[in-house]
Amino acid sequence: MAVKQKVVERVDPSNDARLQIILRALQDITARDGLQEKMCAHIVISLGTVPVPTDESSYMKFISDIRSVQAILAKECSNQKQVFAALKALYDEISNPNKQLSPAMSIVLQLIDENDIPNAVKYILNTGYPEQNLERALHTLCNWLTKWIWTDNLGPLVLEFMRGLELEQHYDILMEVTYAHIEALFKLLILPKSRKGVGPVVLHMLTRVQHSPQVFHKIIPQLSNICKQLSNQKTESSQTYLQAIVNLCIALMEHFPGYTNLYEPLNKVLEPYCPNSDYKQSLRCQSWSDSTNSVIPNRYSIGKVGLNNLGNTCYMNSVLQALFMTKTFRNEVLLHNKDMTPLFSKLQVLFALLQHSRKFSLSPSDILNLSRPPGFLLGHQHDSSEFLGYLLDILHEQEKNITPSDNTDVAGAVAISVTQTVVQQSFGGRTITVSRCGECATKSERADNFRELQLSFPNHSDNQSVQTLLDYYLQPEKLSGDNQYHCDICGRLTDGERITRIVEAPPRLILTLKHFRYDPASQQRTKLLQRVKLDRQVHLDKYQYELYAAVVHCGSSVDSGHYYTYAKDEEDWYKFNDCSVIKTTSDELCKLKPPETPYILFYARQDVTEPVSLPCTVLSNKLQLVLTKDLSEYNDEKRRQPLRVYNNRQDRNDEPPPPGCGGGGFATPAGEYVCVLMNC
Template structure:
C-alpha cells in the first residue's frame, strides 16, 4: 500500500487517540525511499491538522506522547533542506486555506525550526508569492492557535516574527485585522504562567503598534481588572513585571487616545495603585503601524471610508455601513429637506461624508449620542440588530411626526396609514404580513396584519443543515398552537389548540433578515450564541419576488456580550469588508465560506423588481450638505499640510520563484506537565 493511502486512512476514525496511533502505525510500517519521503512529510502535516485535542487528562497525556513520536519521525524525515522546504510549504498551505478549521497540534511542525532561524523562515514565507488573503488567514490561524495551545514553544516567537515581517512589508491592513480579531483572548492569557512567555510579547507588540486607532486598546479595557488581579495573586517575578508593563501601556494609551471619559473612568481606579509617575509614554515611542488617518491612498484606491470605533461601537459601525451601502435608502436620506429632525440631519452628514470625503475614517460620535438605545452603555458591547431596529424606529418616528405636524393630521392609533407608508424607512425596508390563526375546536379564523422592517428567522431544533431559504420556509410554515402556547379563541371563550401561519402580503424593496443566532439559556439564565453554519444564497425568493444579497453584518465570537461586528457589502460588482476604520476589498466567496464563531447575523437583500439607483451626484445635494463637504475638505487639507506625506504600498507584488528554505534542526518537545491545552 502506498504511503499516501496509509496516512489518509488514519484520519477516518472518530477519536483523536485512534487517529494518531494509526498514523504512527502507518508511518512506522512505511519503507523510506527518496520517492516517498516528501509525501510522508506532507501527509503528516495534513493529518495533524485533523487531530482534535482531548479534554480528558489521561487522554491528553497519551496524545502528547503520540505527538512526541510523530515529531521524532518528522525530524528524521526532514533531515535535509528539500524535505524541510516541502514540510513548511505543506504547513503554510494548510493554515492559509480559509475553508479549513485546523488543530493546533499541527503547530509542532514549527519545532523543527531553530528558534534563531525563525526570522529566515518568515522571510521565506513572505517572499514566496502568496496573496494578501492567504497571509492574513495564515496569521489569523497562528494567533488563534496561540490562544488555545501552550505546548509548541516556537509558536509565540513565530507569530511575533511573522507580524514584524508583515510590518516591514507594510501589510498594515492584515496586522490591524488580525489584532482586532484576537487581542482579547490573547490578553486574557497573560494570567497563565505557561502562556505568558509566548503570548506576552505578542500582546505588548500589538497594543504598542496600533497607534492609529483606539479599537484594540478599547477591546482589552474590560479585561484589565481581571488580568491585573490574577497577576497580583500569583505574585511572581514575571507576574509583577507584567503588571508594571500593562499599567504603563494603558496609561500611555489613555493619553494617546483622549476623550473617552466614561470608558477610562472605570479603568483608572484599577490602574491607580500601580500608576507610574514617569517614563510610561516611552512605550509608544516605537515605530507604529501606518497611521491610516494620515494617508489618502486607501480612500483614492477603494473609494470607501471607514468609521472610528468609539469604544466597543462596532455594533453601530457595522449597521451604519450596511445602511450606507443601501443606495435606495442613502439617496432618499440625502435628499430629505425637512427640518427639526436631528438624527436625520446627522445621518445625512455622515452619509454625504462617507460618499465624498477625502478622509480615510470618520467619527460617528453624533449618531452614537442621538441613536443609542435605552440600556446601551458607553464602552460596552451591544447587539447590532437591536441597534438597527432602534435606529430605524427613531428615524421613522421623527419623519412621521414632522409630516403630521406639517399636514396637521393626527397620529393613527395603530401606527399605520398614509404617514407610515410614506416615511423613507418604510418605503425602503417596509413590508406587511398577514397572520392567520385557526381554532382546532370550532374552526374560527382570525386575521391580523402587521407592518415589518425586518424578519427575524429562528433555527429549527431538528435540523443541522441550514440555508437562508430553509430558514425563510421555517418562518412561514404553519405553527401548532398547543400546550403552553395554546390559542385564545374568541368564539370558544378560552384557550384551545389551534394553528397559526404567517403570509407575506407586501414585500419590501430592501429585505432585512436577522438570523437569530442568539438565544436564552433557561439554565444559566443568560443569552447564548447558537454556532450554526448557514448557507448564504446570492439569490432568494420571497413570494413572487427574487432578491439579491448585497450586504451582511457578521458577528465574530461565541457570546452575545463579546466578540466583534463587521460588514460585508457589495457596490456594483465589487465586495468590500468594513471593519471599523479599516476597509478592504474582498469577495462574496469569503463571506459565504465563514465558519463559526464567525456567523452572518443581519442580511440585506435587494428586490430585483426594484432598480438599483446610481450614487447621488454632488450637484443634487442641498446647500447645507454642500457646506458640510466644504468644511470637511478644508479640515482635510489643513491636516494634510501639517503631516508629512506618506503613501504606503500595502499590496506589494512578490515574485513566484522559490527562495532557499530556512535552516532547520533543534527545538524538540519538552515533557513538562505544565504545558497544557488552553480551553
Template sequence: MAVKKHELAPDSRNQLDLATLAQYIQMLDNQPFYLPDTPDITKHCQDIVKCLARTSIGGNGVELWEQLHLVEAFFISLLQSMPVAARREIVSAVLEKFHSLISDPQSDACPAMSVVLIVFDGAESEDMMKAARWLMERDENGPAAGAGLRACLSCFYRWTYQWDGTPALGDWIMTFIKVLEEKEHFDILIEVSIDNIERMVLALRKSVDMKRSVAAVILHVLACMRDSTDALDRIAPHVDTILVALASQCGQWSRQLLQNVVDILAAYIDALPVRTNPRIADKYASVMLCLEKHMASRGCPYLAYPSWSSQAQPGTSGAPSVPSAPPTRKVGLLNLGNTCYMNSVMQALLATRQFSSHVVLRMHAVPYWQLVGGLFAKMIHSISTKLNPEDIFHAVKPPFFTLDHQHDSSEFLGYLFELLHTYEHVSDVNFDYSRPHAIHCGQLRSLPARPAAKPTTSKAEATRTRSSPSHDHDNNNEPGGRRSMSPRPGGSGVVTRAGGSGKRISPGRSPECLMPPKKRPRMHMVEPTFLRQNSFVDSLFGGVLLTRVECSQCQMSSLSRDVFRDLQLAFPEKPEPGKQHCVQSLLEFYCSKERMTGDNRYDCRDCGQLMEAERSVLIETPPKHLILVLKNFRFEAKRQSQTKLMHPMHYNSTITLPTVRSQTDHATYQLYAAVIHAGTTLDSGHYFTLAKDNDQWHMYNDDVVTPSDEGELNALTNCCTPYILFYRRTDVEDVPTPRMQEMPEKVQEIVMSHNKHFIESMRQLRGQRP
C-alpha cells in the same frame, strides 16, 4: 415548562431513585389538601435535588422525561400554594443544596439536576442576580472558595454541551458568569473557559436543538476570550466544521448564530499581528480562509463586552475597563463630481442617530426612504472604507440641480426632507425611480412675499443664479441686515405671514382709510400652521415659530405661527464693539425685536398703508433636533455681486433657544455635527463635515475620514466657515447604532451583498498584481 426527552441509564447505586421519587410526588398530588410542615417539605425538596444529582444519563429516555416533567410540575404547584415566607425558605434550601453539590470539585452532578431551576420561573433577572450573589458570598467565606467557584463554573460549562433539556439553565449560567465578572474573578473565568471552550464551541453544531439562552452563554464566553491565543488554538481545528454545520441549517436564528460566530472569530484574528508576523499568519491561515467564505459584519453585540484578559491585567486592580467595541471603521462617500454638498449632508444625517436608525429599521419598504436606509446601513456595516453613492444620489437629487455643478448643501437638505415627507406613508417595494418626484417642485421654488417693499424674486429665478451657498445673498441686503424667514428651494417650508405685501392701499379700501385711526391696542390672529403629527421628519426636526408684528401707529398686533425645519441666522451689520460673534449671540439677534422702517415698513391692515412697526420672533415649539443655517454670504447692491463673510466666530457646543413661555424658559441643545464650506468665493469651494458618534469626533471629507475633536470647529481657517449646524436637545436621548441582526432581513441582504462584492473585487485586484 417542558423538559426534553433524553436517554437515561439505570442507576444501580444505593440511593433514592427517580421511580420512588415519582411515587412520592404522585402521592402528594392525590392529597391536594395535605402538605407536610415547612421543615419537612423543605427536607424533601433537598432530597429531590440530591436524587437528581445522582442520576445517570442513558437508558429509558421516555420514562426519564416523564419523571423530570413531574418534578417540574411539583415545584411549580408547591411554590404557588405556599405562603411567601415558606416559599422563600424552600427556594433558599433548594438553591443551597443545588449549589453545594455542584461546588464540590469531586462532584459529577447529573445535568438533569438543573430542572430544579424551575423555582426561578417568572423571576426577574435582578432576583436571579441577588440569589447568585448570596450563594457566592457563602462560598467566598469558606476555606476553598476558589476551588468551589471553579467547580461550579466547570460543571455549568459541562452541562452546556451535555444537556439541552432545561430552559432556565442558560439564564442561570449567564447570571453566575455576570456575578463572577462583578466580583472580578477573571482568573477563574479565563482558566475554566480555556479548559472547556473547545467542547462548548463544538456544541454549537447542534443549534437546532440547543436552547438560545445556552447558545448565548457560549457566545459570551467565546467573545470575552477573544484576546486569548490559547482559546484560539483550541478552537482553530474545528472552525471549518462548525461554520459548515451552521451554514447548512435553515432558519433565521441559525443564520444569525452563524453571523455572530463569524464576527467573534474575526475579532480573534483582528487581535493578532497577522499582517506583520508571517509565522502567525501561516499558523491561522486555515481559520482566515474559512472566514473569507463568510462576511464579518463587525456588528456582533457580544463584542461590546470587554475581554476578560483586559480586565485581569496586573496594575488595574481588577477595575472594569471601557467595553472594547468591535472595530468601528468609519466609511466615506466618493465624490461623483462636485457632489460634496450631498456627501456632507448624508454624513451629518447618519450622525443624527434617531433619524438614521429609524430609516434603517422601519422604512425599508418605503420609496426613497429605503434608498437612504440602504446607504446608511452600508455606511454603518461596510467592510470597505468608502462607498459609491451613485444610485441614491441620482434618485434623490433635486430636478433643478445640474450634474457636475456644485450646489447648496442646505438647499439639498431641505429638498430631501420634503421628498421623504411626501413619500413617508407610501408603501411600494417595486417603486419606479425613473419617474419624476411627486413633490410640487414649482411650489417649492416659489418664494412668499417678503416684508420689505421690494420686488419678490421667485425661487426658480434665484436658483439659476446660485452656486454654493449663494441662496443667502439677498438676506443680509435687507434693511437692518436682519433675518429673513422666507424658505429656500426645498427648504423648511416656513411661511411668514407677518410681513406686508408692498401695497400702499389694500383692495376694497377707500382713501379715507389713510386717515390715522384712533390709537387703541388690537390684535389679529392669523390662522396657525401646526406640525404634521403623522410626519416623522417634522416630529424630529420640526418646530413652531411665533412671529409678532405691532404697528407703531395703531398698536395693532399680528401673530402668526409657522412651521420650520431650520433657522437661518444672519449676522448683525454692526456687531457690538469688543464682542466676537458666536452661535448663541446670532440666536439672540434672531429673536430680538426689529424695527421695520423705510423700505421695510409693515403693511398695516387697520391703517391701510405701509407703517413703521416692530417685529419679534420666539420659538413656540422647540424641535428635538435643531438645524441652524449660518448666512455667511451677502449680496452687495453697489457691485451687484455676492461675497462671502468670513467673520471671526465662536461655535458654541451648547446653546439655549428662547421660547414663548417666558424669557427664562429655554430649550438647551448640544452640538453633534457641522457641515462646513471651504472657499473664499461662491462660485467655487468644497463642503465637508465634522460629526460626533459615540463621543468621538471625525472629519468626513468625501471618501477620506479621519479622527478629529470638537475643538477643530473653532480652529478652522477663515475661509472654512461652518454653514449648517446640527444640535440635539439635551432632554432627548440618543439611540444606539443599529446592529446587523436588528436590521430587517432585506436591509441585511443589501449590506451582505455589498460586502461580498467588495471582497470579490479585492480578490480580483490581488490576482492582477504581479
C-alpha cells in the same frame, strides 16, 4: 507509494486514536524506507486533522504521542528538502479558508531554529499568497496560540509574522486579526506556561493600534482580574508583564482621551501600581495606520464609511453624512416600513450600508439622481444648505402625501396642518411670528413649522458666537423704510415691530450661519470671511442643545471651494471628507479659521435620549438582502485584488527552499544558491 496509501486509508477523521495511527505509521515508514519529502508533507496534513482530547488522562497520552511524533520529525527531517516539504504543507493548510485545523499541526514549527523564524516568515511572504490567504494564516496561528502551549516557536512565529505584514503595510489584515483575538490572548497572560508565547504578541498588538481605541477598550473589562493575578504570582515574569500593562494602559488612556465612564473604573484598578517615568515609551513606534503611500480600507480602524465624490458633489456628501450621524433620524429611516417613495427607499438603503458595510466608501448616485434640486447642474459646485433644505422638504412632502395629517392649534394661533413625518419628528419645530403696528398697536400672528433656522450676522458682527447669532435671530425686528408693515386696521404701510417666538423646540436643531451675501457690485453671492465662536452648547427657549455635527465650507465663494463634515458618535469625533473618514477631535472643529468656516450646525436637545445604533437583525428582510449582497461584493473585491509580488521569482517553478536548516542560503534543485533575505 504503497506506504502513503496505507496511511491515507488508515487515518479516519472520525477516529479519536488517529494520532496513534499516525505515530505507528510514521515509525514504520522511518524504519523501512526513511522519511521522503512527500511523506513529510502528508504527515503534516494528517496532523491537522487530529482532534485534541478534552479529558485529562487522554490529553496527557495525546501530548506524549505528539512529542514522539515531534522527535521523529526532528530526527528524520535532516535535510533542506524535507523541511521545505513540511513547512510548505503547513503554510498551504493554514492559509486555506475552508479548513479548521488542529493546533497539533504546529509542532512542525519546531523544525525551525528560533533564530531562523524571521527567514521562515520571509519565505511565506515570498511565496506569493493572496491577501485573504495571509489573513487566514494569521487567524489560524493566533487561534492556535490561544489553545496550545506545546510549540515553543509558535508565539515567536506569530510575532514575526505580524512584523512581516507590517513591512508590506498589510494593516487591514493586522487589524482584522487583532480585533478578533485580542481578548482571548490577553486573558492568557495570567498563565505562566502561555505568557512566554502570548505576552509579546499582546503587547505588540496593543502598541500598534494607535489610531483607534477599539482594541484597547476591548481588554478593559479584563484588566482588574489580570492585574490582580499577575500581582499575586510574585514571579519575575508576572511582575514584568504587570508593569508593562500598567505603563501601557496609562499611556493609552492619555492617547485616547474623553472616555470618562470607561477610564474612571480603570484608574481605580491601576491606582495601587506606579508607572515608570518613561511609560509613554511603548507607544513610540509605528502605528498600523501610519502609511503615507496608501489609504487602508478598514472598518475596524475607523468604523465609518465614506461617500464617493461624483463630480463636485461634496455639497451632497457632507449633508448626507451629517444626516446619517443624526441617530434619531437614521433609526426612523431604517425602521420605516410603510409605503415609500423611491427617494426615501434609496436613502434607507444608503443608511443601512453606511452603518453596516465593510467597504471603504459607497456611491450615492441614486440619491443624487432623485434629490438634485432644480437648477443644480451635474458636475457643478452648489450650496450644501440649499441642498439640505430641498432634501428635507421633498422627503417630508412625499411622505406627507401618503400619511394622514392632524390639525393642531399652536398657543391660540390659527390651526395649521401638521404631519408627523420622519423629517418632522427628527427636526421639526414651530414658531409664532407676532407683528405689531406702530400706529394702532394691532397684532397679527402667524404660526409656522421649521426644520432649520438661518442665522444672519448683525452689521457690527465682530466677536460673534453661535449663541449670540441665535439670540439676534429671536430679537424684535424693527419694520421701517422699505420693510414697513402693512396694517389691515390702518389700511396702509406703517412702521412696526416683528418678533419670532419658539413654541415647540425640535429634538434636533439645525442652524445655518449665513456667511453668504449678495454683492450688488459683482452681482454674485460673496462669503463673509469672519470667524464665529463655535459654541458646543446653546440654549433655545428653555432647552439646552449640544453640538454633534457641522458641515464646513472651505473657500471664498458659495459656488466654489469644498464641503466636508465633522460629526460625533458616542465620545468620538470623525471628519467625513467624501470617501475619506478619519478620527479627529471637537477642538479641531472649534479652531477652524477662515476661509474654513462652519456653515450648517447640528445640535441635539439634551433632554431627548440619544438612541443606540440599530443592529442588522432588526432591519427589514429587504435591507438584510441588500447587506448580504454588499458583503458578497466586498469579499469578491478582496479576492480580485492582484497578488502582491514580493520578489521577481514569481514566474519560476523552482520555489526557493525554506529557511530553518542553518546557514544563509539553500541549494535549489538546479544547484544554485538563493539568498534568504532576497535583497543581497
